[in-house]
Amino acid sequence: GQNIDQPTEMTATEGAIVQINCTYQTSGFNGLFWYQQHAGEAPTFLSYNVLDGLEEKGRFSSFLSRSKGYSYLLLKELQMKDSASYLCAVRDRDYKLSFGAGTTVTVRA
Amino acid sequence: ETGVTQTPRHLVMGMTNKKSLKCEQHLGHNAMYWYKQSAKKPLELMFVYNFKEQTENNSVPSRFSPECPNSSHLFLHLHTLQPEDSALYLCASSQDSSLGANVLTFGAGSRLTVL
Numbered sequence: 001g002q003n004i005d006q007p008t009e010m011t012a013t014e015g016a017i018v019q020i021n022c023t024y025q026t027s028g029f030n031g032l033f034w035y036q037q038h039a040g041e042a043p044t045f046l047s048y049n050v051l052d053g054l055e056e057k058g059r060f061s062s063f064l065s066r067s068k069g070y071s072y073l074l075l076k077e078l079q080m081k082d083s084a085s086y087l088c089a090v091r092d093r094d095y096k097l098s099f100g101a102g103t104t105v106t107v108r109a
Numbered sequence: 110e111t112g113v114t115q116t117p118r119h120l121v122m123g124m125t126n127k128k129s130l131k132c133e134q135h136l137g138h139n140a141m142y143w144y145k146q147s148a149k150k151p152l153e154l155m156f157v158y159n160f161k162e163q164t165e166n167n168s169v170p171s172r173f174s175p176e177c178p179n180s181s182h183l184f185l186h187l188h189t190l191q192p193e194d195s196a197l198y199l200c201a202s203s204q205d206s207s208l209g210a211n212v213l214t215f216g217a218g219s220r221l222t223v224l
Contacts, residue, residue, distance in 0.1 A: 004151065030209050042113070042199070042215035043152075050209065087152070095207055096165070099152040 002026045002098035006088050011106045012078055020073045020086050020103045028093020034062055034073045035087040037102065043087055046073070075105070083107045112136065115200050115216035122190065123224050130185040130219045132200030140206035141183040142213065143175060146197040158183065159206040190223045197221070 003025040012018040024032070031050040035043040047055055049064035049071060061074040075082055085102040092098070113134045122128050134141065143155040157165035158177040172194075174186040183200055197220050201213040 008149070031211075033212070035213075035215075040217070042217045043213075044215070045212045048210055048212065089152075091209065091211070095209070095211070097154065097211070097213075101149060101151045 002090065002092060002096075004088055004090055004098055004100035006086075006100040006103045008101070009104045009106070011108060014078055014080060014107055014109050016078050018075045018078060018105060020075070020088075020105070022071045022073070022088035022100060024069050024071070024088070024090045024100075026069075026090050026092040026098065029066055030091040030093060030095055032062075032064055032071050033089040033091075033097070034071075035089065037085045037087060039084070046086075078107050080107050080109065113200055113202055113214050113216035115198075115219050117219060118217065119220045119222075121222045121224065122187065124190060124192075126190075127186070127188045129187065130198055130200075130221075132183040132185075132216055134181055134183075134200075134202040134214070134216075136202055136214060138202035138204055138214070139180050140203045140211075141177060141180070142201040142203075142206075143183065143185050144199040144201060144215075146199055146218065152199070155185075157206050164206060187221075190221075192223050195221055195223045 006022045034046040037043040047062035054063045059076045064071045087102045088100040140159045145153045155169045156175040176184040197218040199218045200216040
């Protein structure tokens with residue numbers, strides 16, 4: 001089966017930077033996704049990486065190293081509304097998408 | 110309406126009841142999915158339909174029965190469930206499940222409690 005690991009919880013202060021790591025072991029690789037899920041709401045798409053390197057989208061950036069089976073999501077200039085669960089998901093050689101258990105980020109004033 | 114809509118948002122049922130969850134998408138997508146989300150656990154893929162054909166059944170017990178009458182609608186029929194089936198059931202859609210950059214759009218989920 002697939003194995004995707006990410007920290008369970010992280011806490012940071014408003015205005016700070018937080019980096020959420022995700023490591024994976026899958027049978028083949030066809031892309032890595034990050035989703036954001038606020039409590040009681042639908043997960044929403046944040047980013048997609050298929051090649052090594054950094055993808056930047058405003059305050060959020062996502063990095064991928066395929067050789068290391070590693071990704072991170074970087075959240076800059078944290079705002080209270082960024083308090084949510086962040087889900088790492090990897091697509092394997094058969095295009096099957098597997099999710100990590102999610103990282104709950106709490107932003108404090 | 111836009112996006113992915115799930116009904117009901119909350120459902121409480123006994124183990125002998127029969128109920129159904131409904132999902133509708135207004136995005137023109139061709140693939141639809143059912144996921145189970147339990148607290149502190151990864152999202153578990155249950156079923157995938159691509160162009161109305163079921164392409165994946167992830168070893169789901171037969172007490173869960175999906176139905177996809179067209180590309181816009183997806184149902185999950187529930188029968189003789191167990192308390193451990195209590196969870197948030199998420200529906201999602203995407204352009205095509207066989208594409209690499211296949212971004213899922215999720216509904217807000219149906220919170221199921223089995224007594």
